[in-house]
Amino acid sequence: MANLPRRMTAELIGTFWLVFGGCGSAVLAANFGGVGNPVGIGFLGVSLAFGLTVLTGAYALGPISGAHFNPAVSIGLWAAGRFPARDLLPYIAMQLIGAVAAGCLLKLIAAGAPGFVIDPNAPGAFASNGYGAFSPGGYGLMAAFIVEAVLTAVFLVVILGSTHARAPAGFAPLAIGLALVLIHLISIPVTNTSVNPARSAGIAFVIGGPALSQLWLFWVAPIFGAIAGALTWRVVQPGDA
Secondary structure (H helix, E strand, O other): OOOHHHHHHHHHHHHHHHHHHHHHHHHHHOOOOOOOOOOOOHHHHHHHHHHHHHHHHHHHHHHHHOOOOOHHHHHHHHHOOOOOHHHHHHHHHHHHHHHHHHHHHHHHHHOOOOOOOOOOOOOOHHHOOOOHHHOOOOOOHHHHHHHHHHHHHHHHHHHHHHOOOOOOOOOHHHHHHHHHHHHHHHHHHHHOOOOOHHHHHHHHHHHOOHHHHOOOHHHHHHHHHHHHHHHHHHHHOOOOO
16 A cells, blocks of 8 residues: 555545535536426435445546545544544545535536525525434434434445455445445435435535534434444454454
8 A cells, every 4th residue: 555645645635526426416416497396306316426426536536545535434444443543634535525525526517507595594595414303304303313323333344345455356446336326315315325424525515504513413423324334343253454
């Protein structure tokens, strides 16, 4: 694996790509032409976009940094004994920088449309994550915590299993990307899907309001889930990791 500065740069680029591609699809293309217009890509398109960002980013940058692109993934890999504690803060810092940069650039592009305005109090505003009145489906705090924690735990199991020495070589990014598609298909109506604290922070820091005040959940639940998934994997893994 590359030296730490190169790995940090790869994490910045990969997280930027994830937030810009995934949230960009939600902001610019999900409802293009108005709600119900067949030109818009909808939930399915946004789910695919998030999965494709991880799939392409993992193939391109995985050999450099391991393609975490997500603080919860980095912490989960550490909990599973796959990642050194000394590299956690540098990775998380670069992931946050990449996410915020993507959010800022996306806002700049979106502002080019006539009549562009962000209502931070609208559910899912600018692809933000939220619960209660700010959940796309009005789901409460407990439901949001459960879905974010459980789906992040499963995501870690997929990551750890598909990158195990006994897994088929070369297919890990495909499995991980498809898992993220499925995660979004399940949870967009609940929280607008995070499972990634950097993804949530990158948008919340740009629009403020409820997205920022509720950001704590989208750190606590994914990190809790990631550690739970990692510990579960350590119990069931086939032999040495």
